[in-house]
Amino acid sequence: MNAAAFAVSLAVTAAAALAVLLTAFAVGLRTGRHRGVDVAWGLAFTAVALSGYALSNGHGDSGRRLLATVLVTVWGLRLSAHIRWRARGAPEDPRYARMLSRVPEGPARTRYALRMVYLLQAVLVWFVSLPVQAAQYIPHPPGPLAWTGTALWTVGLFFEAVGDRQLARFKADPANRGRIMDRGLWRYTRHPNYFGDACVWWGLFLLAADAPVGWAFVLSPLLMTWLLAFGSGKPMLERQLAANRPGWAEYASRTSGFLPLPPRRHPAPDTAPPARPHP
Template sequence: MAGVLLQIGLLIWVYATLWFIISLVARRNDVADIAWGLGYVVVCAYLFQTQVKASVPLLVYTLVGIWALRLSTHIFLRNRGKGEDFRYRQWREEWGETFYWRSYLQVYLLQGFLLWVVALPIVVGGISAAQEWTICTYLGILLWGIGFFFQAVGDYQLTQFVKTRKHKEEVLQTGLWKYSRHPNYFGEIAMWWGIFVIVLPIPSAWLGMIGPLTITLLLVFVSGVPMLEKRYVGNAEYAEYQKRTSVLVPWWPKAG
């Protein structure tokens, strides 16, 4: 496995460097968000070409590919015709003269490293040559399906809301967003744990657990929920929304 991980690491380094060059040409760093999902397609394609084409890894590649292509397409369509995302624009202003090398290290290479870590359950499945489906396979598919529903539907509802909202401070509080302030992040976390459950019967599955654990910690404590919650500080409508609505795991809103 060590050799495969090293090869994938080198592949991701080339991939991240290519997207850094694209960002310089496009003059916007938020292309990194599009690159995130597509990077997993690259990993799956590499494993498909170099490893045994067994039933369980083919299932993993398919599920990851569906998630990745939908997410990258969604982000591309969301950003098309708009300025650079506020997070990257803020970094551009803060970093000043160090912008280029910090972008390469702190955006593209760091994202590439995280991609490599989160992709560990894909690698575990890819090198296993596992053919037999177990109860874990079906439970993992179910968990992945629940996650995909929450992310895809949540993203769609948010996209439609942004088109029709009356002002920028208005808060989406209907649909899935009535039950979770971040249903799309809940969906992504659920999908990755679903992939892990699928590869759970494989002897080296413990290594794959690092992937969903990492994405969970990132979205809950670092780059997902905290950044968006901070953006709404001072918004009275959002403060009331916070009191009623679960931050991540969907649940019935509190009365009043």
């Protein structure tokens, strides 16, 4: 790996992520709603991957560069398009409304939103995507570990896309209003999309891990998995569902919280979390 060229690329990809999130911030100020940052999340990853691809020309193996870039772009654009479709005509996301309500309206709230919603996510995008950026600078063709990562990415995208589609169809039926989605992939995990997201980023990590330098970036998928399972993903959503969905406790007691597993035949008591939208 050309360390000097990679360092320059890291600076440019950071600027690319920042540009996308600052654009989303400007849109949020104009519309008065900050939920658009979720659309920018996938677009920022795509911008980082495309920037890294352009800058790594002549430094990394062309096949590995293309593979990493295509996988991130497909994932990022699908996620952004889905979130944009889901949020059409919707009011502010309750997560951001609660977060920003801690600060009085005015310039202080604007600065808080910039710092805690947009700039923080720009940093996360750049950090989580480090294995992809490293993979684009590895000079040899993908090996077995990289192809294993591609297979894991495919599993992850399946869980995300199919889970999102199943949930959308469930919500579109008026008869299901107020009910818990417990069909399809949701029968085996309460969060197929979060599980899929984790698989995607561990798969992308493996694209870099078949070179020794790739293991320096193992904290990136670890952080993403922590955010999904223990940070701003699963816990926030489950608190909201526990408070607003009758039957949530029973569903949670028989359904795995993250990894897809067969439903429990005899639900364990008190496994529901104390009183988010799906991501």
